[in-house]
Structure formats: structure tokens, C-alpha cells
Amino acid sequence: MSDYQKIDAYLASNLDQSLAELGRLVAQPSVSVQKIGLDECAELVGDLLRKRGFAVSICPTAGSPVVLAERKGRSDRTLLIYNHYDVQPPEPLELWETPPFEPSLREGRMYGRGTSDDKGHIVSRLFAIDALLAAEGELPCNIKFIIEGEEETASVNLAKFIHQNAARLKADACMWEFGGVDHTDTPMQYLGLRGICYVELSVALLSTDVHSGLGGSIFPNAAWRLVWALNTLKGPDDRILIPGFYDGIRPPSARDRELMSALPDPADEYRSRYGVPYFTKGLTGGTDLTIEQVFTPTCTICGLTSGYQGPGTKTILPARASAKVDFRLVPDMEPADILRKLRAHLDAGGFTDVQVTDLGGDAPARTDPDDPFVRLVAGTAKDVYGVPMMLVPMVGGSGPSHLFVHELGLPVATGGLGYPDARAHAPNENIRVDLYLKHARHMVRVIKELAE
Amino acid sequence: MSDYQKIDAYLASNLDQSLAELGRLVAQPSVSVQKIGLDECAELVGDLLRKRGFAVSICPTAGSPVVLAERKGRSDRTLLIYNHYDVQPPEPLELWETPPFEPSLREGRMYGRGTSDDKGHIVSRLFAIDALLAAEGELPCNIKFIIEGEEETASVNLAKFIHQNAARLKADACMWEFGGVDHTDTPMQYLGLRGICYVELSVALLSTDVHSGLGGSIFPNAAWRLVWALNTLKGPDDRILIPGFYDGIRPPSARDRELMSALPDPADEYRSRYGVPYFTKGLTGGTDLTIEQVFTPTCTICGLTSGYQGPGTKTILPARASAKVDFRLVPDMEPADILRKLRAHLDAGGFTDVQVTDLGGDAPARTDPDDPFVRLVAGTAKDVYGVPMMLVPMVGGSGPSHLFVHELGLPVATGGLGYPDARAHAPNENIRVDLYLKHARHMVRVIKELAE
Numbered sequence: 001m002s003d004y005q006k007i008d009a010y011l012a013s014n015l016d017q018s019l020a021e022l023g024r025l026v027a028q029p030s031v032s033v034q035k036i037g038l039d040e041c042a043e044l045v046g047d048l049l050r051k052r053g054f055a056v057s058i059c060p061t062a063g064s065p066v067v068l069a070e071r072k073g074r075s076d077r078t079l080l081i082y083n084h085y086d087v088q089p090p091e092p093l094e095l096w097e098t099p100p101f102e103p104s105l106r107e108g109r110m111y112g113r114g115t116s117d118d119k120g121h122i123v124s125r126l127f128a129i130d131a132l133l134a135a136e137g138e139l140p141c142n143i144k145f146i147i148e149g150e151e152e153t154a155s156v157n158l159a160k161f162i163h164q165n166a167a168r169l170k171a172d173a174c175m176w177e178f179g180g181v182d183h184t185d186t187p188m189q190y191l192g193l194r195g196i197c198y199v200e201l202s203v204a205l206l207s208t209d210v211h212s213g214l215g216g217s218i219f220p221n222a223a224w225r226l227v228w229a230l231n232t233l234k235g236p237d238d239r240i241l242i243p244g245f246y247d248g249i250r251p252p253s254a255r256d257r258e259l260m261s262a263l264p265d266p267a268d269e270y271r272s273r274y275g276v277p278y279f280t281k282g283l284t285g286g287t288d289l290t291i292e293q294v295f296t297p298t299c300t301i302c303g304l305t306s307g308y309q310g311p312g313t314k315t316i317l318p319a320r321a322s323a324k325v326d327f328r329l330v331p332d333m334e335p336a337d338i339l340r341k342l343r344a345h346l347d348a349g350g351f352t353d354v355q356v357t358d359l360g361g362d363a364p365a366r367t368d369p370d371d372p373f374v375r376l377v378a379g380t381a382k383d384v385y386g387v388p389m390m391l392v393p394m395v396g397g398s399g400p401s402h403l404f405v406h407e408l409g410l411p412v413a414t415g416g417l418g419y420p421d422a423r424a425h426a427p428n429e430n431i432r433v434d435l436y437l438k439h440a441r442h443m444v445r446v447i448k449e450l451a452e
Numbered sequence: 453m454s455d456y457q458k459i460d461a462y463l464a465s466n467l468d469q470s471l472a473e474l475g476r477l478v479a480q481p482s483v484s485v486q487k488i489g490l491d492e493c494a495e496l497v498g499d500l501l502r503k504r505g506f507a508v509s510i511c512p513t514a515g516s517p518v519v520l521a522e523r524k525g526r527s528d529r530t531l532l533i534y535n536h537y538d539v540q541p542p543e544p545l546e547l548w549e550t551p552p553f554e555p556s557l558r559e560g561r562m563y564g565r566g567t568s569d570d571k572g573h574i575v576s577r578l579f580a581i582d583a584l585l586a587a588e589g590e591l592p593c594n595i596k597f598i599i600e601g602e603e604e605t606a607s608v609n610l611a612k613f614i615h616q617n618a619a620r621l622k623a624d625a626c627m628w629e630f631g632g633v634d635h636t637d638t639p640m641q642y643l644g645l646r647g648i649c650y651v652e653l654s655v656a657l658l659s660t661d662v663h664s665g666l667g668g669s670i671f672p673n674a675a676w677r678l679v680w681a682l683n684t685l686k687g688p689d690d691r692i693l694i695p696g697f698y699d700g701i702r703p704p705s706a707r708d709r710e711l712m713s714a715l716p717d718p719a720d721e722y723r724s725r726y727g728v729p730y731f732t733k734g735l736t737g738g739t740d741l742t743i744e745q746v747f748t749p750t751c752t753i754c755g756l757t758s759g760y761q762g763p764g765t766k767t768i769l770p771a772r773a774s775a776k777v778d779f780r781l782v783p784d785m786e787p788a789d790i791l792r793k794l795r796a797h798l799d800a801g802g803f804t805d806v807q808v809t810d811l812g813g814d815a816p817a818r819t820d821p822d823d824p825f826v827r828l829v830a831g832t833a834k835d836v837y838g839v840p841m842m843l844v845p846m847v848g849g850s851g852p853s854h855l856f857v858h859e860l861g862l863p864v865a866t867g868g869l870g871y872p873d874a875r876a877h878a879p880n881e882n883i884r885v886d887l888y889l890k891h892a893r894h895m896v897r898v899i900k901e902l903a904e
Contacts, residue, residue, distance in 0.1 A: 154765075196663065198765045207727030212778050213849035214645065216750030218731045219722070220740060223753035224686065226629075231683040234676065236802070269670070275659030279670045289670060298668030300673035302768050307755035308776055313606070313650045313811045315778055315850075316754050319727075323675075324760055326664050326767055350688070359765045397665035398767075422562075 003135070004383070005446050010131045015437055019110060020131070021048070022123040022135035022436075023103040025085075026112040032153045036063040041085045045122065052129050054145070059165075061157040064149025068168060073139030077452040080144045080171035080410065083122045084151035087114035088425045093426035109430045117175050117424035120431045121416050121439070122147065125175075128443035140451035144171055147452035151177070154360050155400040164404045173373040173450060174410040175443075176401065180418025181435065182390070187381045187442075189374065190414045191403050192394035193365035194294065195329030197338045198302075200357040201229065202322035209307065212315040222321040223306040230323060231353040233342075234299045238280045242345045245297070245338070250331045252295045256393045259369055261287040265393065294394040298328040321337035324359075328398065335361030345431055367411045369393050373450070377413040384438050415442055455502040455587070456835070459896050462583045467889055470582070471562060473500070474575040474888075475555040476790060477537075477563040484538035484605045490516040493537045497599055498561035504581050506597070511617075513609040517603025520620060523590030527903040532596045532623035532862065533762055535574045536603030539566035540877045549877035561882045569876035570629050572869050572883045573891070574599065577627075579879065580895035594904035596623055603629070606812050607852040614855045625825040626862040627895075628853065632870025633887065634842070639833045641826065641896075642866045644818035644846035646746065647781030649790045650754075652809040653681060654774035661759065664767040673771040675758040682775060685794075686751045690732045694797045697749070697790070702783045704747045708845045711821055713739040715844065746846040749893050750780040776811075780850065787813030819863045821845050825902070829865040832897035836890050 025048070030041035042065045046056045054069040064086060090100035090113045098104035103112035114120075132139060146169060148158055162169065181187050183313050203222040210219060234240050252260070267285030270276045283289045302325065307318030327338055339358055367374060369391045377388035404410050417439040423429045463470075477500070482493035494517045498508045506521040516538060521664055542552035542565045550556035555564035566572075584591060598621060599608055614621065633639050655674040662671060686692050704712070719737030722728045735741045754777065759770030791810055798806050819826060821843045830841035856862050869891040875881045 039819060066509070075647040141644070196665075196767070198767070205727075205729055210726050211849070212750070212752045212754055213648075213780060213847075214724070214745075215722075215728075216752040216778070216780050217736060217748045218733070218745045219726070219728050220730060220732055221753060223756050226756075227679050227682045227753065228688045230679045236680045270667075274662050274667070274671070275657075276667075276671050277657055278672060280672055283670060293666075293670045295670045298664070300664045300768060300769055301673060301679065301758065301773075302664055303759035303770065304675050304678075304756045305760045306753065306757075306760040309755045309757040313776065314754060314776070315648070315650070317752055318755065321753075321756060324765065326668070326765070328665060328668050395665070396668070397663070 004445065007135050010134050011127065011437060011440050014127070014130070015433070018123060018127040018440070019105065019433065019436070022110065022115070022120060022307065025119045025123060026103040026114050026281040029101050030086050030114070030149065031089050032064060032150050034089055038149045039085060040271070042067050042149055043086050045296035048123070048126055049145060052126060052133065054233055059161070061161055063157045066149070066161055067145065067147040068165070069145040071139055071143055073141040073143065073451060074142045077450050078142040078144060079447060079450050080146065080169060080174045080404070080408070081125060082174055082404065083125070083145065083147045083177045084118045084149065085122065085147050087117065087119070088152050088153050092427060096426055108433050110433065111428055111430045113429055115431045116422040117428055118151065118417055120436060124417060124424045124436050124440045125443050127440040128447065131440065131444055132447060140390045140448045143447065144169065156360070158400050159403055162407050166408060169408055171408070171410060174404045174412045175446065176406070176412050176414040178418055179414035179416030180422070181385070183420045185385070186387050187385045187415070189378055189389045189391045191369050191374065191392060191402040192397050193364065193397060193399050194394070195333060195335060195362050195364035195402065196398035197327040197329060197335035197361040199325050199339070199342065200322055200359055201226065201325060201423055202320065202355045202357065203229075203353055206319040209316040209319050212317045214319040219317055221317050223318050225351070225353055226306065226321040226323060229346060229349070232345070232349050232351070233325075240297070240299045242341050244341050248332050249297070250394070252291055255369060256295070257287070257291065259391050259393050260291050262390065264288055266290065284311045284423055288439050294351065294396045295330055296325070297330050297333060300328070302326055323439045328396065329364050331364045331366055334363055361395045361400045362400055363402035363406065365411065365412070366394065367405060371411040373411040374413050376449050377415055377446055380449055381415065381442055383445060384442045415439065415446065456897065458544065459587050459797055462586050462895055463579065463889060463892050466579070466582070467885070470575060470579040470892070471557065471885065471888070474562065474567070475571060475581065477571045477575060478555040478566050479553055480555050482538050482566070483541050484516060484602050486541055490538060490601045494601055497537050500575070500578055501597060504578060504585065507617045511613070511708050511721060513613055513721040513724035515605075515609045518578040518601070518613055519597065520617070521597040522597055523591055525593040525595065525903060526591045529902050530594040530596060530623040530897060530903050532598065532626045532856070532860070533579070534626060534856065535597065535599045535629045536570045536601065536827035537574065537599050538601040538604050539569065539571070540604050544879065549880055551578045560885050562885065563882045565881055567883045568870055568874040568881055570603065572888060573629055576888050576892045577870060577895050578681070579892040583892065583896055584899060592900045594768050594803055595899065596621065608812065608823040610852050611761065611855055614859050618860060621860055623860070623862060626856045626860070626864045627898065628864050628866040630870055631868030632874070633837070635872045638839050639837045639841045639867070641830055641841045641843045642847050643826065643844060645816065645849060645851045646846070647787060647814050647816035647854065648787060648850035649779040649781060649787035649813040651777050651791070651794065652774055652811055653777060654807045654809065655680065655681070656772045657805065658769075658771040661768040661771050664769045671769055673769055675770050677803070677805055678773040678775060681801070682753065682796060684797070684801050684803070685777075692749070692751045694793050696793050700784050701749070704743055706844070708747070708819060709739070709743065711843050711845050712743050714842065715742055718742065744852045746848045749782050749784055749785060750778070752778050752780070753842060754778055754892065780848065781816050782820055786815055786875065814850050814852055817857035817864070818846060819857060819865065823863040825863040826865050828901050829867055829898055832901055833867065833894055835897060836894045867891065867898065
């Protein structure tokens with residue numbers, strides 16, 4: 001423990017300088033959806049890495065550049081760290097207590113767009129590396145960074161980039177871009193993400209909206225065609241009706257069930273926070289609810305639009321109708337396979353007039369909760385946070401982790417400075433300084449123990 | 453014919469003064485949906501009637517006042533004339549060649565909001581009365597006017613008004629507010645309007661939209677509930693599935709079929725004008741199409757709205773969803789009966805979470821094509837227009853004519869100055885001066901022959 005005491009002392013006494021460095025990174029706007037400041041931010045991130053002796057490549061893509069960096073260490077083991085330098089738009093500006101790109105420290109927190117998602121993670125990880133270099137003069141193991149600039153716009157160019165650069169990204173384990181604690185300050189380990197297949201279903205039958213008194217009895221109606229097509233996708237029992245949709249799904253294992261049963265029951269929170277009047281499929285709460293929540297695929301209507309939507313009445317037969325639909329996928333479903341089955345199902349039902357537009361997808365991905373790297377990350381967390389890390393085998397959301405799990409073949413673990421009031425994607429995004437420091441201390445331990 | 457020659461000569465030589473009077477009425481804005489100028493316009497219409505010796509009442513309602521007027525004539529027969537003094541909003545203003553409330557005569561037409569719908573009808577009918585009074589010193593029969601100010605906002609207070617004033621409105625026949633010629637200048641007699649029952653179906657299940665990754669597997673989805681409920685209303689074969697929906701429908705008679713078969717086939721026009729790719733129910737055109745178009749009830753989705761409707765993706769599970777739906781009704785269906793059956797059907801299907809909001813209705817109404825008053829109106833038209841009036845037993849639209857047919861027990865006939873390029877409800881609304889004069893000549897004949 002004396003190694004860690006020395007390193008922790010370095011971190012405690014250099015915290016202000018590290019936060020100042022984070023402040024400079026936050027002050028550089030880098031809004032991917034608005035294409036603001038991305039090249040400048042990639043260069044700034046590159047500079048921060050070069051300062052630590054990393055070999056840095058700023059790699060162009062069809063979108064924002066990807067920052068690749070590598071520094072050799074004592075052991076031949078390699079940790080790959082995934083982060084992103086882009087941020088969400090700061091709007092609505094009037095809700096910020098201090099300007100989003102003028103980082104502000106107050107009451108133990110730093111406020112600013114990107115402090116939590118994801119620049120705070122980048123700089124606290126560099127801070128851990130500073131501490132290791134100060135203590136040991138070298139890195140315990142090899143460290144590679146991949147820091148992209150399009151995470152907030154669905155990482156649309158990342159799959160191709162990773163496929164083309166797989167050799168350069170070779171590693172033993174991957175640390176994910178986010179992580180954090182729950183409302184009791186218990187660190188959480190998120191080990192799986194569902195996949196997603198997001199489509200727009202659209203029907204266009206007439207060249208213009210028509211008076212409903214004229215066409216209602218004899219003209220085809222795009223809104224009706226859409227409703228009938230949607231109805232063939234899922235019935236009121238919430239069973240998805242696309243043939244083959246459930247093929248190849250791996251049910252949760254006994255170990256998954258054991259881990260899920262250790263999680264708190266969210267039913268009451270969902271009732272009070274979202275006004276949920278009942279759960280589907282006859283569920284009432286507990287582990288049955290949480291397992292159903294993340295281990296089953298979905299077919300969700302995210303939006304419907306057609307014809308007249310204002311107050312009162314307008315007697316029209318609409319020319320067009322469309323729906324946004326997302327399918328969440330569980331292992332081992334594949335977005336391209338679901339797209340094919342959806343198209344075939346619509347065609348077989350006579351819905352050749354329903355156009356399917358692919359709006360993007362990600363495959364699901366999981367890391368084994370008993371993978372040695374997961375044990376390492378969870379074990380080292382206990383030393384820092386004082387309580388064991390809670391293992392969450394699967395969460396309901398989606399992301400590009402499948403590229404690291406499947407394309408690069410890596411175990412992916414989470415760890416970070418997030419906490420329930422971080423307000424990522426919202427005004428007054430912030431981090432807690434104590435959790436910033438804890439994440440750096442945790443990363444020191446992860447890097448050192450992976451080297452052994 | 454010498455009587456009519458004298459009267460027609462009066463009309464020809466006083467046309468400019470009558471158009472000037474119409475110009476003054478058009479110059480008074482009276483936009484019911486914007487509540488602009490309605491009281492002023494009612495007073496102005498009252499003045500025009502008093503000038504012709506009518507006893508006038510400006511009757512308050514919960515909305516715009518109704519102008520009631522009566523003048524006795526030689527015979528004890530009574531013609532009731534229905535009109536409205538309100539107009540559609542003039543917007544978009546930039547598309548008018550001359551300002552909407554500054555009437556402009558050019559190339560044989562008068563332009564201005566309300567010239568055709570419906571102020572031109574009011575003043576040309578007063579012009580006919582002027583001619584009769586000039587020729588005969590008295591009216592041939594009793595004439596009553598009911599001129600409302602809410603026709604463009606669904607005549608929401610008219611039913612109550614007519615019910616309460618039925619005795620004052622007693623008559624032998626009713627002349628409707630509109631009418632006109634087709635593209636060959638053939639006068640048309642529209643003898644029936646479908647009814648309507650317009651509802652909003654809405655579902656609200658959560659207090660806020662929720663991330664679809666969180667709730668997709670376990671939260672109820674308002675958009676799905678709406679789709680499933682709609683799907684129980686009508687199937688892909690266009691058969692409406694509400695129990696009892698088709699009860700009590702009177703099929704078209706042999707006489708109706710005979711009259712419908714005389715109408716032109718609109719199929720090609722619908723294909724080119726609206727881009728209709730096919731007709732429902734296997735129809736291809738001809739009398740089968742036109743009979744289906746107006747003699748069957750409908751269930752039309754006029755609009756759908758839920759969740760995210762912008763470009764690209766947003767991964768939400770929507771809190772709310774709603775649909776605008778109109779049912780067109782044929783004799784002897786009733787809006788209140790359809791509302792009851794709809795509610796009962798949704799409840800029986802478990803859709804108690806779908807709220808039904810009644811946005812207004814009208815019953816269907818028809819006048820017998822062989823009614824003596826219809827024969828009179830059609831017969832007198834031939835003398836003016838040179839070709840026989842085409843009898844159309846039913847059209848697809850809706851309106852308050854059931855109040856006159858059913859509440860007052862009157863035959864209702866149409867006649868007017870409308871023509872295909874009149875642009876009612878649109879910029880550059882206009883009338884043709886020749887058709888204005890013809891309508892006045894026609895009204896003279898209707899009034900004189902009804903008196904006999």
C-alpha cells in the first residue's frame with residue numbers, strides 16, 4: 001500500500017493544476033452536431049497527450065478526426081482507453097448558472113459543458129498517468145488512447161475506423177469512456193449495452209392532402225396504411241410479430257440473474273419520477289422487472305406524424321405518414337439482420353408501400369462479469385471507494401462498445417466520475433471534485449495491476 | 453315570358469349599382485375564426501334588408517349574431533333563404549393580386565374575400581328582390597332570410613338557434629347558401645350532404661417522455677396503445693369494425709343510381725390532380741366509384757401526432773399520442789349514436805385508456821330529387837342557363853343542412869354563382885359577373901314560381 005499512499009499524495013497535492021488543465025479543455029467548444037471547434041479540440045487533446053510522452057496521430061475520418069495515442073510501459077500488457085472529445089450542444093443557454101464554456105469551480109464542483117461527458121474522464125485519466133510517471137518514471141504497462149469526436153452524433157464513422165486500425169488498437173483490455181457512482185456513492189460496473197436498430201417507416205400515397213369529404217371513401221390513406229403496418233409489428237401483448245425476430249437470443253444466465261437480483265427494485269422510482277401507471281407484461285417490480293427491462297429486445301414507437309396536428313379540426317385525408325421506431329437488441333441479435341427481417345415481413349404482409357429508412361444501428365455487446373479485467377477493475381475500486389463495485393451485467397441503452405468487444409475482442413469495463421446529478425446533456429453539467437480525484441486514484445490502480 | 457323580359461332588363465341595367473353594393477359588403481371584414489368585424493357586418497346586412505322593406509332582427513347567440521328577416525308577399529307561400537355573412541381568413545395576404553377587403557372588378561370578375569362565399573349570394577338575391585319589387589311593387593310570396601355569422605367555424609350555435617326559433621322560420625322550401633355551375637357552365641343541383649362526427653383519440657400514460665433504452669421493454673407506450681386502438685376501428689379492407697356502425701344505412705335508390713350514372717367519371721381527374729395511385733375496395737372508376745364516394749360512411753385518420761417528429765433520430769418513449777379522426781355519415785346515421793358506439797367499442801376492446809374528445813358533428817341530410825321544389829329550381833334554371841340542371845343526389849362533404857331538412861322539415865335546393873375557379877377559402881376569391889347576373893335572374897324565377 002505504500003506505493004499507493006505516495007501516488008495518492010501526489011494526486012492530492014496536484015489536484016488544482018489538473019483541474020486547471022481540465023478547465024482549459026472545457027473552454028474549447030467542440031460540439032459535434034453543430035460542427036464547432038472539433039479540429040481545434042482534437043489538436044488540444046493531442047497536445048495534452050504529447051506532453052505525457054505519448055506518440056500521437058490525429059487521424060482524419062469522413063467526420064471529426066480521431067486522436068490515437070500510445071506510450072510503451074514496463075510490462076508488455078496493454079490497456080486501451082476509449083474517450084471522446086466532442087460534447088452536446090450547450091443550449092438552452094439561459095438555464096446555465098455560469099456560461100457553458102467558461103468552467104466554474106464552486107462548492108466542490110466544476111461546472112461546464114463536457115466536464116462530465118467526457119472531458120473530465122480524459123483529464124482525470126491523464127492525471128493518473130502523471131502520478132504514475134512522477135512515482136515510477138515510466139508507465140507500468142502500455143497505454144493506448146482512442147479519443148473520437150463523434151460520440152454525441154452516434155459515432156457514425158467509428159466502426160470503419162476501428163476496422164481499418166484494428167492492428168494499432170491491439171490491447172488486453174479496454175476502459176470505457178464513462179462510469180460512476182449511484183445515489184449512495186456506490187461505484188457501478190456496467191457490463192453490457194443493448195444494440196439498436198433505428199428506422200423510419202414512411203408512407204406517401206398522394207401528391208397532396210385531400211379534403212376528407214372528397215377522398216375518405218375511395219382514396220388510400222397513408223395514415224391508415226402506416227397504422228395497419230405498425231400493428232403487424234407488435235400486438236397489444238407486447239409480443240413482437242416479425243418472423244424470426246427472437247431467433248438467436250441468449251437468455252440471461254444464472255450468474256446474470258444472481259447479479260440482477262442484487263440491484264435495487266426501481267419500480268417505485270419509475271412510478272413517481274415518470275408517472276408510470278403500470279408495467280407491461282403483467283410485471284410489478286423486483287428482479288423480474290429489471291431482467292425484463294434490459295435482457296429483452298424492444299420495438300418502440302418513438303414518434304408518429306401525419307396530416308393535421310393543430311387544435312380543433314381540419315378535415316383532410318393526409319398524403320403522407322411516418323413513424324420513428326427503435327428496436328433495442330440483445331445478444332446475439334444484429335441490426336442488419338433485423339432490418340432484413342422487417343423488410344421481408346412488411347413485404348409479406350402486402351406493405352410494399354411502407355418505406356423503411358435505416359437511421360443507424362449498433363450491435364449489442366457484453367463483457368463477462370467474471371472476466372479477470374472486470375475483477376481487477378472492481379477489486380481496485382473497493383480500495384478507493386470503500387465499498388464493493390456493483391456489477392450490472394446489462395443496461396437498457398446502446399452504444400458502440402460492440403466495436404471493442406467484437407471487432408477488437410476486448411473485455412470492456414466502466415469506471416468514471418459520473419454521479420446522479422452530473423446533468424450530462426443538460427444545462428449546468430458538472431462533476432464533483434472528490435469523484436474526479438477518486439477516479440484518478442482508481443485509474444492508477446487499474447493500470448498498475450493490469451501490468452502485473 | 454314578357455314579365456321576365458322586363459325584369460331581366462331591370463337587372464341588366466342596374467347591375468353596376470348591385471355590384472357596388474356587394475363591394476361595400478365585401479369591404480367590411482367579417483372573419484369568424486379571428487372574431488373580426490362580425491357585429492358590424494351583421495348590422496350592415498340588416499341595413500341592406502331593411503332597405504328592401506324587411507323586418508329585421510339581429511339575434512344574439514353564444515357566438516356571432518344571426519340576422520333574421522322577413523317580408524310578406526302576395527301569396528301565402530314562404531321561401532326561406534339561408535346564407536352566412538362570415539368569411540374565411542384572408543391569409544396568406546401576399547398571394548392576393550389586390551387586397552382581400554378592397555373589392556376589385558377586372559376582366560368580368562369581382563375579386564375579394566367573400567365575393568363568392570357567401571356575400572355574393574346574399575347581394576345577388578337582394579338584387580332579384582329589387583327587380584321583383586320594381587316590376588310588381590310587392591313580393592310574389594313571403595321571403596324569410598336566416599343569415600348566420602359562424603358558417604366558417606362549423607355553425608356551432610346554429611342548431612340551438614334553429615331549434616329555438618323554429619316557429620319564426622316556418623316556410624315551404626329553403627334555398628341553400630351556395631350553388632353554381634361546373635366547368636362546362638352546366639348548373640348543378642346538390643341534393644344531399646353527408647353527416648360528420650369528428651373526434652380526437654388521445655392517450656396519455658406517462659408524465660414525461662422517457663429514454664427508450666430505459667422504458668422500451670417495461671413501460672406502456674401511448675403511441676402503441678393508439679395504433680392498436682385505431683387498428684380495431686378499420687381493417688386493411690377498409691371495412692369499419694365498430695359494432696353497429698353500418699346499422700340503419702339507406703342504400704342509394706334506383707333513382708339515385710340513375711342520377712349518379714349521368715355524372716362524369718372523375719377517376720382520371722383524381723389520378724392527375726391528387727396523384728391517386730389506386731382507389732380502395734378494388735374500384736377503378738365510373739358510377740361504382742362515384743356512388744361509393746358519397747353513399748358510404750368513412751373513418752378517416754386526418755392526423756397523427758406523438759413523440760419525436762424531427763429529422764434523424766431521438767430515442768424516446770412518448771408520454772402522449774393522439775389522432776384526429778373523422779367519420780362521414782350517410783342517411784340515417786347520427787353523430788351522437790356513432791360517438792356512443794365508438795366509446796363502447798373501445799371499452800369492450802380494453803381501450804379504456806383512449807380518450808375520445810367530440811370535436812363536432814352534423815347529421816346527414818338529403819332532399820328528394822323529385823321533390824316539387826327541386827323540380828321548380830331545376831326547371832327555372834334551364835330558362836336562365838340554357839341547359840338542364842344536373843341533379844346530384846349526394847355529395848361527399850358535410851354541413852348544417854340537416855337542421856333545415858330535419859328540424860324544419862323543408863326541401864333544400866341549391867343554386868348560386870359559384871364556378872370551378874371561384875377560389876373560395878383561397879387567395880383571389882372571385883365571382884364571374886355573368887354568373888352573378890344569372891343567379892339573380894334565376895332567383896327571380898324561383899320566387900315567382902314558388903308563389904303560384
